Amino acid sequence: MGLRDDLERYRDVGEQRRQDLSEFIQYGDLGQSLPGEVKIPIKIVDLPAFEYDQLDKGGVGQGDGGTPQPGDPVGQPQPQPGDGDEEGDPGEEGGEHEYYEMDPEEFAQELDEELGLDLDPKGKKVIEETEGDYTDITRTGPASTLDFERLFKQGLKRKLAMEFDENYIEEALRVEDWGPDEVYAWARQQNIPVSHAWIVDADSNLPDDERDRWTSIDEMTEHVERESPVERIRRKGLKQVPFRREDERYRYPEIVEEKEKNVVVVNIRDVSGSMREKKRELVERTFTPLDWYLTGKYDNAEFVYIAHDADAWSVERDEFFGIRSGGGTRISSAYELAAELLEEYPWDEWNRYVFAAGDSENSSNDTEERVIPLMERIPANLHAYVETQPSGNAINATHAEEVERHFEGSDDVAVAYVTGPEDVVDAIYTILSTESNDE
Structure with a gap:
């Protein structure tokens, strides 16, 4: 095998080998990606090359002024530029990183293959009527x-x-x-x-x-x-x-209604005082790939972000994952706001997904008396709740269990539990595999 073959082999296993999709979702740096562009790190393998070792300068047989005689003393090698012991300020430039860039459509296709999903988006809003095949019959005509x-x-x-x-x-x-x-x-x-x-x-x-x-x-x-x-x-x-x-x-030609696959995704997050950094990170790791996936599946995807403690308010995506409040928790406030905002997206024209996440802590009786009735009244392809409890369930963290118990066996409500990054992919599968494909 020649040098050229070696180079090709290194390129094959190196620059073109990106991080595994599941590994990326669970542990990768999601922040490098944009809503319409997913960047997955490439595993770099350095190509082999000959380099001159600076530490070999000096010593017996290497002098600056002529050839030394046997027995002559020789000084110690002098530090060279770039040696590790050189004095100076720590470097400020980071190493170069390579990324494999994919659009959400490719991301959705690969996630389908990896998880064995088969989500078939439904077209709702009629955007054009065209003439199809001459399959219909009338008594008059040319x-x-x-x-x-x-x-x-x-x-x-x-x-x-x-x-x-x-x-x-x-x-x-x-x-x-x-x-x-x-x-x-x-x-x-x-x-x-x-x-x-x-x-x-x-x-x-x-x-x-x-x-x-x-x-x-x-x-x-x-x-x-x-x-x-x-x-x-x-x-x-x-x-x-x-x-x-x-x-x-x-x-005469059949009139074909071309329907655009529109989707609106409502992302709801608990920002109360109990939602500490690890819980917020798990929400981001779960919701971000879901956003990419649905963007890739639908022709037109819009996102609504709602933060809540005891009250709820609409936020931009850039704020959504970082907000933290010191207030209490009333999850129903978020669903009340979601119902109001979804009025702009008629159910007969838009597919709807309502995803909520938190640590399952909620004010007394709010889940049973307010949240569940609101979920039943808001038409959606899928309602999902993601519980994030890195240290295990708290005594009063019962929201997810109440929702799961009430909607057991339903094909439009999913509940997932995430205690660490290793649970994220399973949670995504639980959510996306729950929706029924029946019209």
Whole structure:
């Protein structure tokens, strides 16, 4: 293997090998990414190269002024620029970092593959009506759109319904003591589509010496085989098909409604005094990938951020994960504000996701009396609550359990528990796999 092959191998396992997606979500630096651009660190492998070791300067056989003689004393190597013992200020420049950049659509696709998700976004808002295939039928239209195939089939059906075996009817006229009336009555019983006038005309052309060929109709049917209309057409050919005006149908294009896949995501976070730094970080690690994922899945994604303690208020994304308040907690205040803000996003035009997170601490009876009824009244593809308790459940942290117990078995409410970064990917899967794909 040559040097060129070595270089290619190092590039393959190095610069183009980025951090595992699950590892990135759990432990990576999410702050380097933007809402529309996900940056995943690349694992860098230094390429092999020959370098001159500065520490080898000086010593026996290396002098500045001629060649030393055996036994001459030699001084110690002098510090060189860049040596680790050189005096000076600590470096202020950070090392270079490489990132693999992907858009939210690629992120969503890879997360689907990694977690085995199958979320199929629903289109709601009609943005355009277009003409599709000519699959619909009307009774009028331009000649160029006449459905001739259908017209021919209708005419052929009529032709088959009108056809009968003339020879078979004539043989019935040869039954002894039978005339046109008896033959016509018998033909009606046999569902033979022959008119009385045709029978009378055929009887008038029948020779007298042939009128008593058969002693009974049973004898005639026993010896004469009736030919079907299809066999008759095959034998004689199809000279004409009886088309009628009422058989005409004209094709026109199906009107296709193109629907835009719109989504509004309401992110709710508890910012009360109990939500310390580790809890806030777990909220960010869970909500940020969810935002990227839904942005990649939908044509148009909008986000609403709500912070709350005992009261709720709308914030910008940049503030959302860093806010901390010293107040108490009333989670229902956030859902009241969410219901108000969602009025701008009609349910018949927008997909909705309502994601809330906190440490499950809530004011007395607020979950049962206010939050759960509000969740039931707010139409959404999915309601989710993420409990973040790094040190385990506190005694009064019961909100998640109450919600989970009330909505057990529901396909539009998910509850996830996150005690550390290692739980984040599982929580994301729990949330995204809960939504039903049924229309």
